[in-house]
Amino acid sequence: MAKSFLEELLPHQVNQQKELLKAHEKAQKIIERASKKANQILIQSNFFHKSLKESLRQELKDAIGKSVQTYQKELETGIKKSLVDLQEIIKKQLKDNQEFLQSKTKEQMTLIEKDLLDYKQQKKLEIDKLMEIEIRKLVTDNFIKSMPESMKEKLIFEALESAKKDGFFTNY
């Protein structure tokens, strides 16, 4: 092939150019290979990332599941214990209340019984007094009604004489 004018004029330049082209091609190949490798790495990395993510998700899920289970168990145990404790507290409170109520009821009963007894005694006394008054009145009534006029006269004049003797009529 006939050499170009430039090859004729600057042969070393042309060689250099060729070398450059070769280098460029080589570089191109290297880059392609590198790019290919990088892509592979990237794909692998993606895959790894995906797998790791999945693994982590599963791990997390398992951990959460375990935690939930543990928490659920603890919660159940806690609730059971609380219920038992509450039951005990309620039992104790009920017992205390029952005892308090029994004591108060007994106290009130004693008071009521005492009041009732006092009331009965007071009423009995009142009735006895009323009876006595009524009986006395009845006896007096009967006595007075059946008192002969002579006795009434005697009573009055004895009183008048006695008063006179005591000087009651001195200022008459």
Added chain:
Amino acid sequence: MDFSPIIKQLVTVDQANDLLSELENLSKSIYLTGNKFSGNLKKIDIRYYNALFGLLEKNDKKEVLKKLIEEIKKLPIVNVNLSFYPSFQLVEKMSDWLEESIGKKGLIFIKNKQELFTKVELEYNGSYIKC
């Protein structure tokens, strides 16, 4: 003026009050027209009527009535509390006893106090005795 025939008839405070009321009515009718005075005079209890009529005939009516009212009001009162009501005869006897024993006419006021039973309470001139 002798009021003793009228005064002598008085035994109890109630009798005296009745007579006083009649005398006061009579006194108010002295100067009234018509027969109002004689009409009121006829209303006077028969026990006092004759004696009062005699006095009114011989003396000034107003004077007689005024003095008689004063005389009755001056009579001492003896309160007698008893568990029973005595008969009027018995009250008259008491009145006679007071006049004879003490020498003065008095009026008797009987009050029933059953609780006294056989006791007698006497009240006179602010004094009290239970026999």
